[in-house]
Amino acid sequence: MCNTKIDKVILENGRATALRTVPMKVLHTKQPRGKIIKARKQIVLSCGTLSTPIVLQRSGIGDPEKLQKVGVKCQVELPGIGLNFQDHYLTYSAYRAKPDTESFNDFIRGDPEVQKTVYGQRNVNGTRPLATNGIEAGVKVRRTKEELRQEYMKDSVLAGTATSRTSLISLSCTTPSSLGRLSLSIDSRYDANSTQILPDHVLMLEGKFFTMFHFLEYSFSRGSTHIVSPDPYEAPDFDAGFMNDERDMAPTVWGYIRSRETARRMDAYAGEVTDKYPFFAYDSLAATQYLNLQDTKAYGGPNHLSIGIQHGSWSIQAKPGKPPKDSFVSSSKVSEVRDDLEYTAENIKQVEEWVKRHVETTWHSLGTCSMSPKEGNSIVKHGVLEPPPQRPRRQRPQMR
Numbered sequence: 575m576c577n578t579k580i581d582k583v584i585l586e587n588g589r590a591t592a593l594r595t596v597p598m599k600v601l602h603t604k605q606p607r608g609k610i611i612k613a614r615k616q617i618v619l620s621c622g623t624l625s626t627p628i629v630l631q632r633s634g635i636g637d638p639e640k641l642q643k644v645g646v647k648c649q650v651e652l653p654g655i656g657l658n659f660q661d662h663y664l665t666y667s668a669y670r671a672k673p674d675t676e677s678f679n680d681f682i683r684g685d686p687e688v689q690k691t692v693y694g695q696r697n698v699n700g701t702r703p704l705a706t707n708g709i710e711a712g713v714k715v716r717r718t719k720e721e722l723r724q725e726y727m728k729d730s731v732l733a734g735t736a737t738s739r740t741s742l743i744s745l746s747c748t749t750p751s752s753l754g755r756l757s758l759s760i761d762s763r764y765d766a767n768s769t770q771i772l773p774d775h776v777l778m779l780e781g782k783f784f785t786m787f788h789f790l791e792y793s794f795s796r797g798s799t800h801i802v803s804p805d806p807y808e809a810p811d812f813d814a815g816f817m818n819d820e821r822d823m824a825p826t827v828w829g830y831i832r833s834r835e836t837a838r839r840m841d842a843y844a845g846e847v848t849d850k851y852p853f854f855a856y857d858s859l860a861a862t863q864y865l866n867l868q869d870t871k872a873y874g875g876p877n878h879l880s881i882g883i884q885h886g887s888w889s890i891q892a893k894p895g896k897p898p899k900d901s902f903v904s905s906s907k908v909s910e911v912r913d914d915l916e917y918t919a920e921n922i923k924q925v926e927e928w929v930k931r932h933v934e935t936t937w938h939s940l941g942t943c944s945m946s947p948k949e950g951n952s953i954v955k956h957g958v959l960e961p962p963p964q965r966p967r968r969q970r971p972q973m974r
């Protein structure tokens with residue numbers, strides 16, 4: 575139904591029987607404000623993570639204290655409605671790519687030849703790159719038991735950070751959430767200002783780029799959303815709760831470090847877009863490295879002479895990798911390998927600051943009407959389901 579917004583569910587004797595709707599926008603003063611739509615069989619509310627809980631709260635389903643405060647009579651006591659908001663915390667880092675790398679960059683810049691080819695591939699054959707979502711590969715990785723152990727040891731690099739204050743219970747926990755599974759996705763997009771996926775083409779630097787993005791799949795942080803009045807047009811009190819549990823920082827920092835190591839081992843890698851990185855000191859072993867001389871020359875072409883003079887102390891040329899040993903096993907063509915970078919406790923703090931400034935949504939919001947027991951469980955404080963009825967225990971036949 576167009577221009578129709580659900581205000582609330584109408585309950586009769588504890589049973590949902592109808593919906594009250596209002597226009598999405600009031601177009602003229604004579605327009606009727608409300609309509610009742612009766613259900614023949616049942617009502618399924620699927621207004622998404624952000625709207626479902628506030629429709630329920632307007633209907634009188636939620637936390638009695640909170641509902642009373644905003645002038646809504648509580649009809650069903652379910653304090654979990656609107657709690658437990660979650661997302662996958664995302665950070666991006668951008669890399670320079672070698673000139674021969676296939677990328678979206680010239681297409682986005684509007685190069686007419688590239689656009690003709692790309693649209694042709696899409697329209698004629700239905701193939702890449704417009705037939706993809708731009709994400710070339712994705713993996714899910716977990717910290718190893720050894721990495722987790724080191725993280726919480728007193729003298730470890732990460733011990734100086736907020737994570738060392740995390741309770742011991744979560745350390746010994748071996749569920750996926752305590753291991754902090756992360757998705758590192760390699761993609762061909764270049765994130766110009768850390769808030770856009772595909773940047774405005776005029777903001778893009780010359781050259782080719784790829785982006786690594788990494789997000790935490792099981793976060794500890796939780797947000798909430800609650801109505802502030804019965805008015806269906808009023809915005810709720812929404813707290814995304816981003817990174818409000820410090821246990822989420824260590825796996826997010828680790829995700830950045832691992833994805834950077836992955837990028838440095840890719841054949842496309844030609845350096846880092848240094849201003850999109852944490853502020854490491856120029857002489858730090860974790861310092862970011864800019865385009866190397868060989869690739870600078872390749873981008874410059876035959877009519878440009880470059881001897882790789884860098885501007886100031888904030889850019890260091892990417893150092894070439896080493897040729898792989900004969901014993902090196904890989905399923906893809908690898909012409910050079912690199913050792914892991916080293917991060918001091920100060921570097922880790924710098925990555926944390928960067929995470930705090932740049933962490934963003936993956937639009938994977940969930941959890942505000944969690945399908946878990948009403949009284950909650952070890953993961954969710956309050957769910958929305960009644961506890962299942964206790965089945966009478968079957969008597970075991972007596973052994974004689």
Ligand SMILES: Cc1cc2nc3c(=O)[nH]c(=O)nc-3n(C[C@H](O)[C@H](O)[C@H](O)COP(=O)(O)OP(=O)(O)OC[C@H]3O[C@@H](n4cnc5c(N)ncnc54)[C@H](O)[C@@H]3O)c2cc1C
Pocket residue numbers: 578579580581620621622623625626629936937938939
């Ligand atoms: C940019 C973006 C990229 C994403 N990428 C991925 C991805 O790659 N993979 C993946 O798995 N997920 C992805 N997601 C997440 C995925 O889209 C959502 O998890 C999913 O759509 C949620 O489905 P839903 O039915 O719960 O809610 P929604 O799809 O949000 O549907 C809710 C509907 O209810 C309507 N509504 C809300 N309030 C009212 C009201 N009061 N009255 C009447 N109607 C109302 C809304 O208009 C909407 O149509 C992405 C999300 C976004 C925004």
